[in-house]
Amino acid sequence: MNVRPFPQSFFDRPTLDVARELLGARLAIRDATGRIRRQAIVEVEAYDGPDDLASHASRGPTERNAPMFGPPGHWYVYLCYGMHWMLNVVTGPVGYPAAVLIRGLEDISGPARLTRQLGIDRRFDSLVANRHVGLWIEAGPAVPDAETQRLPRIGVDYAGDWAARPYRLVVSSRTVEKMGKKTHKA
DNA sequence: GGGAGGATGGAT
DNA sequence: TCCATCCTCCCA
Structure with missing residues (x-):
């Protein structure tokens, strides 16, 4: 296969730009047996900078959110509500806390x-997203704007004006269905 | 050392 | 609508 993981430079750009291009990209993970599983990303949320009240970074750096302040193209994985792991990829330059939360794959919602x-x-x-660590992101077929929606983020009602910003990007359900068909036929 | 609240999901 | 379940952060 001629698809390579996105380089760190891909993530060293404005968070919303990265988020948009992650729609349709492939999340790839290699299990213990060496088998690689690839699925299209269909829903993401952008968390952008120190002023974003919905972001963990809005109250400054802590031990938990340190990866958000680190280099782009690294994973930020944290536990939510004491039981759920959230997968984010860090964007933008060192010192600028931003990340994209991966919310949904073609056949896994949530x-x-x-x-x-x-x-x-x-x-x-905090690990870098590449083949070496066994979890990375690859390019996929581009998703046209007409097949996407921009919506407010989930569960951030406390974030004042930031709660309403359309930082949640999703692939429309019709397009996701088509992706699913392809996958099951393949 | 304690307490409040949280980037959820599944059952009721 | 409720609740499982616990980490993180802030305050004392």
Whole structure:
């Protein structure tokens, strides 16, 4: 296969730009037997900078959110509600806290379900997204704007004006269905 | 050392 | 609508 993982430079750009291009890209994970599983990303959320009140980074750096302040193209994985692992990829330059939360794959809806199904947890936190660590992102067929929607983020009602910003990007359900068909036929 | 709240999901 | 379940952060 001629598809290579996105390089770190791909993630060293404005968070919303990266988020948009992650729609249709492939999340790839290699299990213990060496088998690689690839699935299209269909839902993401952008968390952008120190002023974003919905972001963990809005109250400054802590031990937990340190990866958000680090280099782009690294994973930020944290536990939510004491039981759910959330998978984010860091964007933008060192010192600028931003990341994209991966919320859904073509046949797994929900950020907690996808990490559970793929066995993603704290082990990946702060690691770079590449083949060496066994979890990375590859390019996929581009998704046209007409097949996407921009919506408010989930569960951030406390974030004031930031709660309403359309930082949640999704592939329309019709297009996701088509992706599923392709996968099952293949 | 304690307590409040949280980037959820599944059952009721 | 409720609740499982626990980490993180802030305050004392």
